[in-house]
Amino acid sequence: MNASSLAPVTENTPGGKSGRSRRPRKGNSVLAQGEPSIWGTGGALVVAITMIVGLLVLVLIQGAVTFWPMDLVRIRTVDGKVYLGEVTREETYRPEAEVFTSLPPRERDRAREAVQQAAGVARRRLLRTGNYDLTGFHHQWVSDFQIAEESKPEWGLVVERLTWGNFYGTPTAFLLDGKEVASDPDDIWAQFVNHHDAVAERFSRSVDLNRHGIGALSRKQNAALLARKQAEISYGKSSSEYAVADKQFAEVESACKEEDARIKSEINTLNKENDRFQLRLVTADGQEKILPLADIVRAYPANRLSFGDEVGIYFSRWAEFLTQRPRQANTEGGVLPAIWGTVAMTLLMSLVVVPFGVLAALYLREYAKSGPIISVVRIAINNLAGVPSIVFGVFGMGFFCYLVGKFIDGGPQHIQVAPMPPAWWWLAMLAVVLVGAAAFLVGLIGARDRAKESRFGRYLGRFAVALWLLSLAPVVYVVVHTPYFSGFYEANLPSPTFGTGGVLWASLTLALLTVPVVIVATEESLAAVPNSMREGSYACGASKWQTIRRIVLPRALPGIMTGMILAMARGAGEVAPIMLVGAVKLAPELPVDGVFPYLHPSRSFMHLGFHIYDLGFQSLNSEAARPMVYTTTLLLIGIVALLNVMAVWLRSRLRRRYLVSQF
Amino acid sequence: MTVSHPASAALESRPTPLLPMPQQPANPRLLDHPGSEESRLEKIARGQSAPAHVHAEIAQTDPVLRITSFSLWYGKKQALFDVSLCIPRGKVTALIGPSGCGKSTLLRSVNRLNDLIDTVRVRGEMQLNDDPIYRPSVDVIELRKRMGMVFQKPNPFPMSIYENVVYPLRIDGERDRRALHEVCERSLRGAALWDEVKDRLHESGLALSGGQQQRLCIARAIAGDPEVLLLDEPCSALDPIATSKIEDLLQELKGNYSVLIVTHNMQQAARTSDFTAFMYLGHVIEYGPTGTMFTNPHLRETNDYITGRFG
Numbered sequence: 001m002n003a004s005s006l007a008p009v010t011e012n013t014p015g016g017k018s019g020r021s022r023r024p025r026k027g028n029s030v031l032a033q034g035e036p037s038i039w040g041t042g043g044a045l046v047v048a049i050t051m052i053v054g055l056l057v058l059v060l061i062q063g064a065v066t067f068w069p070m071d072l073v074r075i076r077t078v079d080g081k082v083y084l085g086e087v088t089r090e091e092t093y094r095p096e097a098e099v100f101t102s103l104p105p106r107e108r109d110r111a112r113e114a115v116q117q118a119a120g121v122a123r124r125r126l127l128r129t130g131n132y133d134l135t136g137f138h139h140q141w142v143s144d145f146q147i148a149e150e151s152k153p154e155w156g157l158v159v160e161r162l163t164w165g166n167f168y169g170t171p172t173a174f175l176l177d178g179k180e181v182a183s184d185p186d187d188i189w190a191q192f193v194n195h196h197d198a199v200a201e202r203f204s205r206s207v208d209l210n211r212h213g214i215g216a217l218s219r220k221q222n223a224a225l226l227a228r229k230q231a232e233i234s235y236g237k238s239s240s241e242y243a244v245a246d247k248q249f250a251e252v253e254s255a256c257k258e259e260d261a262r263i264k265s266e267i268n269t270l271n272k273e274n275d276r277f278q279l280r281l282v283t284a285d286g287q288e289k290i291l292p293l294a295d296i297v298r299a300y301p302a303n304r305l306s307f308g309d310e311v312g313i314y315f316s317r318w319a320e321f322l323t324q325r326p327r328q329a330n331t332e333g334g335v336l337p338a339i340w341g342t343v344a345m346t347l348l349m350s351l352v353v354v355p356f357g358v359l360a361a362l363y364l365r366e367y368a369k370s371g372p373i374i375s376v377v378r379i380a381i382n383n384l385a386g387v388p389s390i391v392f393g394v395f396g397m398g399f400f401c402y403l404v405g406k407f408i409d410g411g412p413q414h415i416q417v418a419p420m421p422p423a424w425w426w427l428a429m430l431a432v433v434l435v436g437a438a439a440f441l442v443g444l445i446g447a448r449d450r451a452k453e454s455r456f457g458r459y460l461g462r463f464a465v466a467l468w469l470l471s472l473a474p475v476v477y478v479v480v481h482t483p484y485f486s487g488f489y490e491a492n493l494p495s496p497t498f499g500t501g502g503v504l505w506a507s508l509t510l511a512l513l514t515v516p517v518v519i520v521a522t523e524e525s526l527a528a529v530p531n532s533m534r535e536g537s538y539a540c541g542a543s544k545w546q547t548i549r550r551i552v553l554p555r556a557l558p559g560i561m562t563g564m565i566l567a568m569a570r571g572a573g574e575v576a577p578i579m580l581v582g583a584v585k586l587a588p589e590l591p592v593d594g595v596f597p598y599l600h601p602s603r604s605f606m607h608l609g610f611h612i613y614d615l616g617f618q619s620l621n622s623e624a625a626r627p628m629v630y631t632t633t634l635l636l637i638g639i640v641a642l643l644n645v646m647a648v649w650l651r652s653r654l655r656r657r658y659l660v661s662q663f
Numbered sequence: 664m665t666v667s668h669p670a671s672a673a674l675e676s677r678p679t680p681l682l683p684m685p686q687q688p689a690n691p692r693l694l695d696h697p698g699s700e701e702s703r704l705e706k707i708a709r710g711q712s713a714p715a716h717v718h719a720e721i722a723q724t725d726p727v728l729r730i731t732s733f734s735l736w737y738g739k740k741q742a743l744f745d746v747s748l749c750i751p752r753g754k755v756t757a758l759i760g761p762s763g764c765g766k767s768t769l770l771r772s773v774n775r776l777n778d779l780i781d782t783v784r785v786r787g788e789m790q791l792n793d794d795p796i797y798r799p800s801v802d803v804i805e806l807r808k809r810m811g812m813v814f815q816k817p818n819p820f821p822m823s824i825y826e827n828v829v830y831p832l833r834i835d836g837e838r839d840r841r842a843l844h845e846v847c848e849r850s851l852r853g854a855a856l857w858d859e860v861k862d863r864l865h866e867s868g869l870a871l872s873g874g875q876q877q878r879l880c881i882a883r884a885i886a887g888d889p890e891v892l893l894l895d896e897p898c899s900a901l902d903p904i905a906t907s908k909i910e911d912l913l914q915e916l917k918g919n920y921s922v923l924i925v926t927h928n929m930q931q932a933a934r935t936s937d938f939t940a941f942m943y944l945g946h947v948i949e950y951g952p953t954g955t956m957f958t959n960p961h962l963r964e965t966n967d968y969i970t971g972r973f974g
């Protein structure tokens with residue numbers, strides 16, 4: 001403002017404005033119109049949505065129909081072969097000329113003509129014929145022009161077995177103790193239904209006994225053996241401690257042997273009882289096969305099912321899928337261990353990544369003064385999100401498994417580090433402690449001086465930080481070179497405990513991978529907390545930390561939850577890194593189970609994402625695995641969605657608490 | 664706005680000391696020399712300094728807050744120039760002046776909120792009841808606990824009404840529920856909000872209306888029993904009804920609390936304050952009792968400003 005504005009303001013004469021001629025406007029710029037930009041942006045959205053919805057619908061449909069029982073088709077081809085199986089898919093193709101030469105001459109011309117009429121295109125269907133133990137293949141392509149006769153046999157039976165995959169055939173006898181008790185299909189089926197539940201029940205009991213009873217015994221024995229070995233390493237073979245451990249081991253071993261024999265005989269009784277029941281079937285091409293009932297998971301006469309039966313089979317298959325362990329190289333059975341592993345790993349990962357990410361973001365946003373160093377740190381964090389995930393896997397394997405893990409297992413010698421002589425080590429330890437204490441003191445003095453806003457205090461503060469950093473590397477060095485540590489699992493060597501992939505290392509690797517997501521989301525939500533709230537808190541006499549804890553964090557919590565959701569979704573779906581740090585094709589034991597200490601961080605685990613890869617690309621029977629790929633994908637998406645829904649629900653509850661309407 | 668509108672009705676029903684708006688300088692005793700072309704404002708705008716004109720009545724008051732030749736810089740830019748003011752105890756003192764004149768900066772300097780901005784440098788001294796504010800040995804946290812502050816926009820915390828009010832006690836670690844409840848009720852009654860919220864103390868403070876939120880902030884500010892209450896344009900985001908409620912509240916707070924209020928609204932300053940300081944570009948121009956300042960200012964610049972000739 002200047003003096004002229006103090007003088008009476010001259011009225012702005014309206015005449016002066018209207019007298020000016022308006023600049024002529026063309027008014028034909030496309031960009032001035034609203035419509036094209038709406039089409040452009042809306043079109044992009046539609047394309048994106050179409051792709052996403054298309055993928056989801058494909059997975060949903062393919063994944064959902066997998067377990068629906070199909071009809072059984074019996075086909076006799078013109079060259080005299082007979083197939084019985086389920087049609088898994090069909091397609092059209094252009095048959096080569098040689099295809100026809102293999103046909104009998106009478107049919108050759110008819111087939112060729114039929115294909116020519118259809119413009120050279122023929123339809124073929126993929127039959128799942130099973131009976132791998134007899135025929136050596138699971139599937140058979142059948143072209144329409146090859147078919148001489150097609151029917152749906154009433155008593156065609158689909159038999160899901162524990163081994164060798166599905167069996168397709170018609171029943172000819174039900175055997176009890178090797179004697180035929182029924183030969184009419186109706187009677188056989190009645191007998192089967194009558195006995196199968198009891199047999200399956202006995203079978204699962206014997207499996208349970210094997211897994212839990214025998215498993216507990218071998219764990220006990222193993223622990224005693226390890227204790228003896230530990231005594232041998234610590235005190236030598238001639239010591240009294242070793243003698244005690246040896247005696248204990250002998251006691252445990254003999255006790256276990258008795259218990260083992262008891263359990264085994266129990267299992268034997270169960271199996272013997274089961275062996276009495278057998279089913280005799282004949283395949284489409286006339287071979288006979290006797291199946292013990294204990295080997296049959298599920299059987300049904302596919303062409304006699306009512307809609308209700310089909311629904312029942314569909315849901316019982318889903319139940320099996322969700323609650324059972326896999327069999328047949330993962331192509332059949334359930335995925336319970338994979339679900340368990342995925343959820344355990346994801347939760348463990350969030351437990352690690354959220355506190356670290358939030359603390360880092362708090363420092364960046366609330367404490368750090370903006371400057372070039374902070375900018376570089378921010379850029380580095382954002383770039384971390386762009387590093388290929390397999391690189392994290394390699395790092396996790398090299399650092400966590402082979403360095404930290406091996407150190408935990410066997411101490412310094414196990415990672416090829418020579419321990420320092422004790423005298424030197426104590427000297428180094430003393431030096432490190434002294435430097436640390438000095439840094440602490442200097443920092444304390446500096447903090448007091450900084451409050452007085454002296455330049456000296458600021459320098460002292462920087463010096464303290466430098467001292468801290470200086471003592472950090474020696475701390476690591478001293479810890480790694482300790483002569484007093486030879487591993488927590490020394491007795492178990494050379495077989496690794498933590499020195500190989502495991503659910504803990506996988507979680508840490510994924511935490512590293514997802515920490516930028518959490519940091520960025522948290523920083524954004526912290527920035528969205530209005531400064532007026534911070535000022536209000538300071539004006540009440542709150543300290544910085546009180547302000548953060550009581551005002552900023554609660555207000556930013558929904559945003560932090562968003563970061564966690566994103567990190568979980570990213571972590572749960574990541575496959576490449578965990579292949580290197582602990583995911584396996586088949587894990588004998590779960591990472592979380594009912595055996596003390598319940599969480600087993602060193603165990604390798606199964607993972608749904610890895611399971612998909614394994615089914616799709618590592619399976620010998622890829623045609624049978626194909627539908628399972630879709631179903632497993634559907635399940636993985638479902639689990640991630642479920643985790644997200646839970647977090648979103650939590651977030652909306654928090655929002656309601658903190659962000660009721662502003663006026 | 665129609666006459667039947669409740670807000671205008673509320674305004675008109677209140678006996679407001681409406682000001683005479685003289686077209687000519689009303690006071691023949693104006694200190695400016697009639698012959699001199701250059702006013703104080705022009706000198707200040709050119710970067711020269713002009714001494715503040717402080718009325719004699721100020722010297723007779725008992726100051727709660729004493730500001731002595733206080734200057735403040737944002738980086739290279741100076742925002743306050745040698746400001747000296749004495750804020751009387753138990754009275755309402757208003758800071759008026761055009762935008763950017765440093766009123767809010769001065770207010771935020773009193774409880775050292777400007778410390779949060781890295782680039783701020785200060786010179787000079789302030790004293791709260793004879794205790795220094797700008798000495799290195801001062802604990803800023805303890806200092807702020809002796810003052811209460813209310814901001815331009817209501818800023819209730821994202822927590823319940825009850826927790827909002829007792830926040831100053833919570834950060835002191837007070838856990839005695841009886842004491843907390845007592846303070847909550849006393850403060851809410853003091854802020855004339857108790858009757859409206861007593862049945863929903865544990866609902867979110869953000870669910871209140873704007874005027875209620877601002878009174879909640881006042882309740883929070885007086886919960887710590889402050890020696891001085893700092894109000895930074897407390898009514899600028901409120902509608903006329905809420906504004907009149909806050910102004911009534913100020914009249915009730917007067918006597919128990921010493922209030923320093925920044926306002927853009929000259930009628931508000933005239934209605935609510937006992938003393939008024941007129942600031943311009945970081946300088947105090949004139950400081951005196953409100954009645955004199957608005958009816959009979961000693962300087963022509965003040966007269967020009969309060970009559971709306973500039974600003």
